[in-house]
Amino acid sequence: MRIGLYPGTFDPITLGHTDIIRRGCALVDRLVIGVAVNTGKGPMFSLEERVAMVEAECAVLSRETDTEIVAHPFENLLIDCAHDVGAQIIIRGLRAVTDFEYEYQMVGMNRAMDDSVETVFLMAEAKYQAIASKLVKEIAKLGGDISKFVTPSVQTRLLEKIG
Ligand code: ADP
Numbered sequence: 001m002r003i004g005l006y007p008g009t010f011d012p013i014t015l016g017h018t019d020i021i022r023r024g025c026a027l028v029d030r031l032v033i034g035v036a037v038n039t040g041k042g043p044m045f046s047l048e049e050r051v052a053m054v055e056a057e058c059a060v061l062s063r064e065t066d067t068e069i070v071a072h073p074f075e076n077l078l079i080d081c082a083h084d085v086g087a088q089i090i091i092r093g094l095r096a097v098t099d100f101e102y103e104y105q106m107v108g109m110n111r112a113m114d115d116s117v118e119t120v121f122l123m124a125e126a127k128y129q130a131i132a133s134k135l136v137k138e139i140a141k142l143g144g145d146i147s148k149f150v151t152p153s154v155q156t157r158l159l160e161k162i163g
Contacts, residue, residue, distance in 0.1 A: 002027070004120075005087035007034035007078055009133065010050050011043040012154050013057050016131035019124040020093040021058070025065035027120065032085045033058060037075035044137055044161060047073055053154055078106075079113045090119045095129055 006024055010017060010033070024031050035051050043050065051071045058069040074081040082090055090110070092103055107119045123129065127148075136149045140158050147155060 001029045003030045003087045004028035004089040005032045006091040009039045014131045016128045019128045023122045024091045025067035030068040033071045035073045094121045
């Protein structure tokens with residue numbers, strides 16, 4: 001059984017993330033969405049809220065792709081999380097070159113710890129490529145329209161959170 005791990009903060013899950021999840025499902029039998037607990041990014045949503053949003057989106061995606069998708073909170077090393085969930089593949093999304101430098105280092109460090117876990121990079125469809133959770137939150141705070149970036153249910157939760 002091929003198991004993939006797609007880690008991130010998902011604060012909140014966007015249409016960029018769901019596009020990567022959909023593509024990732026074509027590569028594995030089970031996709032584990034690793035929701036990072038302690039990211040240093042100072043998440044707007046609690047871990048429970050982020051996991052709940054990921055689970056709600058994944059229920060739909062799981063039916064669409066006929067792939068098992070599960071959310072898995074983690075706060076240990078990514079490579080240890082991959083071992084915990086039995087993943088042979090780590091899936092990451094690549095946006096612009098700005099993502100590359102960080103991802104390049106991550107692959108190098110993770111390989112030094114375990115060379116048997118392969119990292120695979122996927123790119124979202126053009127219209128979703130520029131989406132970043134951080135910018136979606138900023139646009140929402142300033143009263144902008146975020147309907148092109150997140151699903152209606154995430155939009156509702158985000159607007160509730162901002163008040
Ligand atoms: P963000 O960087 O938006 O805060 P995460 O830390 O949750 O998001 O990102 C998790 C993974 O999803 C990372 O590999 C990131 O590069 C990828 N990702 C996020 N948004 C997109 C997007 N619009 N297109 C492709 N990959 C993305």
